[in-house]
Amino acid sequence: MNESYYMEVTKKSYSSSANLGPGYDILSLGHKAFFDSVTVKHNNSNGVKIISNSTPEEPDKNTAGLSILKIMEDKGIKTGLDITIKKGVPIGLGLGSSGASSSAAVRSVNELLDLGMGKDEMVYYSMYGEIAACGSAHPDNVSSGIYGGLTLISSTSPVKVKKIDINYNFxxxxxxxxxxxxxxxxxxxxxxxxxxxxxxxxxxxxxxxxxxxxxxxxxxxxxxxxxxxxxxxxxxxxxxxxxxxxxxxxxxxxxxxxxxxxxxxxxxxxxxxxxxxxxxxxxxxxxxxxxxxxxxxxxxxxxxxxxxx
Amino acid sequence: MNESYYMEVTKKSYSSSANLGPGYDILSLGHKAFFDSVTVKHNNSNGVKIISNSTPEEPDKNTAGLSILKIMEDKGIKTGLDITIKKGVPIGLGLGSSGASSSAAVRSVNELLDLGMGKDEMVYYSMYGEIAACGSAHPDNVSSGIYGGLTLISSTSPVKVKKIDINYNFxxxxxxxxxxxxxxxxxxxxxxxxxxxxxxxxxxxxxxxxxxxxxxxxxxxxxxxxxxxxxxxxxxxxxxxxxxxxxxxxxxxxxxxxxxxxxxxxxxxxxxxxxxxxxxxxxxxxxxxxxxxxxxxxxxxxxxxxxxx
The missing domain is CATH 3.30.70.890 (GHMP kinase, C-terminal domain)
Known part of the structure; x- marks a missing residue:
């Protein structure tokens, strides 16, 4: 049992606006209007437990839970995890709420378990949360939660993201x-x-x-x-x-x-x-x-x- | 009769490659492989006379002639012009040959008659030459002849062009x-x-x-x-x-x-x-x-x- 066992990691992910007009399914802009925060720590079970102030608490119906289950499956991780979600991004308003929870959860787990995932890999796993939200996976909604700023999906398989500079004060x-x-x-x-x-x-x-x-x-x-x-x-x-x-x-x-x-x-x-x-x-x-x-x-x-x- | 009457103006326009894969009808890249040169001077008639080493010599069937006729019609210009075209861009090979003649002619006439046209206006008139070449007008093929470099058609009506920086040595x-x-x-x-x-x-x-x-x-x-x-x-x-x-x-x-x-x-x-x-x-x-x-x-x-x- 390594020293990280008693640690907990908290990450925030913010609201975002996908599409921006002609960029359907490929562009997303992160903004500071609202945020979710996700705290991850070990527990004594060998499953994933979701504690949330609003989203479904079954891991396989929760955007963050689905993402974490997929990471653990792919990487053969058996540890038990408590995932505490404090939702601040309002749900169902087009503000990237599901993507915020899953990207914050993925970033937290990446740090807690020292997985060394790169940003595009974290986008890939975060988008699994979208399956829970709308029945299919779309990396645009989560990419700004991993990169911040304005993001472009340059490839979906494998997932690749480009961060676009914004040189204007809005x-x-x-x-x-x-x-x-x-x-x-x-x-x-x-x-x-x-x-x-x-x-x-x-x-x-x-x-x-x-x-x-x-x-x-x-x-x-x-x-x-x-x-x-x-x-x-x-x-x-x-x-x-x-x-x-x-x-x-x-x-x-x-x-x-x-x-x-x-x-x-x-x-x-x-x-x-x-x-x-x-x-x-x-x-x-x-x-x-x-x-x-x-x-x-x-x-x-x-x-x-x-x-x- | 002003001092420009005895002047002649010569401009070169180079070959270009439109589309660049996904940029159909909106992107064009100018390159130095081939060029047309067009010389314009006044003559004593009140019409446009084309002298060319290869293209049709009837002004209304020639890409450069069509562009110049349109400028003269729109601006009420009655002077006679000799337009001498030396074609260097091979025809019919996808190298922007027709656009090269018309953009060089438009730039020459703009200078000879001191018309003060901006670049987008010159693109607009140059594209009339494309009607002769392929039956419809497409500003992408002429935009690099007016701007050089990599050009993006951001609007066709009115014609607007953005010049895209290329920060790579090809x-x-x-x-x-x-x-x-x-x-x-x-x-x-x-x-x-x-x-x-x-x-x-x-x-x-x-x-x-x-x-x-x-x-x-x-x-x-x-x-x-x-x-x-x-x-x-x-x-x-x-x-x-x-x-x-x-x-x-x-x-x-x-x-x-x-x-x-x-x-x-x-x-x-x-x-x-x-x-x-x-x-x-x-x-x-x-x-x-x-x-x-x-x-x-x-x-x-x-x-x-x-x-x-």
Whole structure:
């Protein structure tokens, strides 16, 4: 029994917004709005025990538990573990809640058991948690919990992630509708078109390229041009009928751009010192009022990297 | 009659490779392998006269002539112009030949008539030449003739171009098959699928993003991962049956990557000091021999920008 037996390791993982318009299933941005914290320590059983303030406590139904079970299976680890999850990222709002728990758990276990996993391997295991959340595994939702910042999935098999530099100072504004939908992510994925026209593909490869160029070069206009999506966001408009109005209004108030955060309903606005924020918040109030939808606003910043966590 | 009446202006525009794998219709790379030079001066008629060593001499069937006629129409210019085209970029090989003539002509006229057009406006007019070449206008083929380097079409209406930094030292190797196909570009465009599956779209947005990240960061592995296309190149395989073999062989010899140049048949290989070039050239010889196809090799470098022209 080594000296780590009595140790415990706690890691935090923050909220994130996947997709960013044209980056469906490949981009994710970590931000500091909310966080989960996960503490891992040995116990005397030979199983995994989940202690949580909100998520399912059966390890095989819990995003963090599934990830840890997969690591232990693959690496032949038999020790018993208590995994204590304090959820701070609200569930079901498109804020990467399931990915936050699993990535924090994977990072904690990696340290406690001295597994020496690299970041891409941790992304790989973290995404197993997504199976619990939406029936299939998507590394985009967890990649920012492992890397921080803006992440690009460059390959899914094997999982490879590129961290994209952001050379622009944003104020992020999250508009979080008070809407709860059962099986939302599963439904949101099911209504995305199964095929698209070649012309749409060309337009959207141009947009994602322009947006990433904009982030890397700090080119406001390029980010604004690129962050538009007529495939995935368009297909989900009936789920979030207020979104087009909100986007039009915030662009008129000179926000840099806006998008649906993950599978929604939260909307992510990229604002800066050129944005007329007070008028923008007034417009948002009017639009959400016209749809009789309660909401909250959370202003936050980009999570730069693991050092913040 | 102003002092420019007796002047003449000559500009060179170089060869280029559009698409680069996943960047169909939006990316183009200028290189120094071949160039057209276009000289423009006033004449005593009130029309546009083309003098050329190879292209059609009717202005409305010539890529450069069409571009100049469009400028004169839009800007109400009535002067007569002699446009002398010396073609150096071979025609019909996927090397941006038509775009080279039109972009050189547009830049020459812009200077001769002191029109003060910006680069994106010159791209817009240059692409009118493409109508003559393949029946429709595509700004990607001309953008590198106006900007040099690696260009991204971020918008087609209005035309907007972003110049992408390349932070890696490449040796470019062009493999130029001795194949002539009538109406090649028109045919090559007609066989591209009209719709694609959503999963293909996701994979290819990831690839183009990874490739552009790689160019901007000088990340060899990312360029290698990203420069792969299973939509457009795949659909054209029957036109260039040797291409898959060539690509597999050059990757095995540790080229960075390879792609079809524009609508082919030329293939563009990105090599560097890690590439086993002699063995690679031997492999190419064997493959092309097995397809009974003559070819030439042209080694060149990236055209950095307008200063080179």
């Amino acid at each position: 104020n992020l504004v999250l508009v979080i509708p008070d809407i709860s939908m059962k099986n939302k992510t599963r439904y949101a994925r099911s209504i995305v078109p199964q095929s698209i026209k070649m012309e749409e593909h060309i337009v959207h490869t141009s947009r994602i390229s322009t947006m990433l160029y904009g982030f890397m070069k700090g080119d406001r206009d390029a980010i604004r041009e690129g962050m538009n999506d007529d495939i995935v966001e368009r297909s989900r408009e009936a789920m979030f009928p207020f979104y087009r109005d909100i986007k039009e209004k915030v662009i008129n108030r000179n926000a840099v751009s806006a998008c649906i955060s993950g599978a929604g309903p939260t909307m992510l606005i990229f604002a800066d010192d050129k944005t007329r924020k007070d008028e923008m918040l007034g417009d948002i109030k009017n639009v959400m009022g016209s749809y009789n939808t309660d909401y909250s606003i959370r202003e936050t910043g980009i999570l730069e990297g693991l050092d913040d966590q | 040796n470019l190797v062009l493999v130029i098959p001795d194949i002539s196909m009538k109406n090649k570009t028109r045919y090559a465009r007609s066989i591209v699928p009209q719709s694609i599956k959503m999963e293909e779209h996701i994979v290819h947005t990831s690839r183009i993003s990874t490739m552009l990240y790689g160019f901007m960061k000088g990340d060899r592995d990312a360029i290698r991962e990203g420069m792969n296309d299973d939509i457009v190149e795949r659909s054209r395989e029957a036109m260039f049956p040797f291409y898959r073999d060539i690509k597999e062989k050059v990757i095995n010899r540790n080229a960075v990557s390879a792609c079809i140049s524009g609508a082919g048949p030329t293939m563009l290989i990105f090599a560097d000091d890690k590439t086993r070039k002699d063995e690679m050239l031997g492999d190419i010889k064997n493959v092309m021999g097995s397809y009974n196809t003559d070819y030439s090799i042209r080694e060149t470098g990236i055209l950095e920008g307008l200063d080179d022209q």
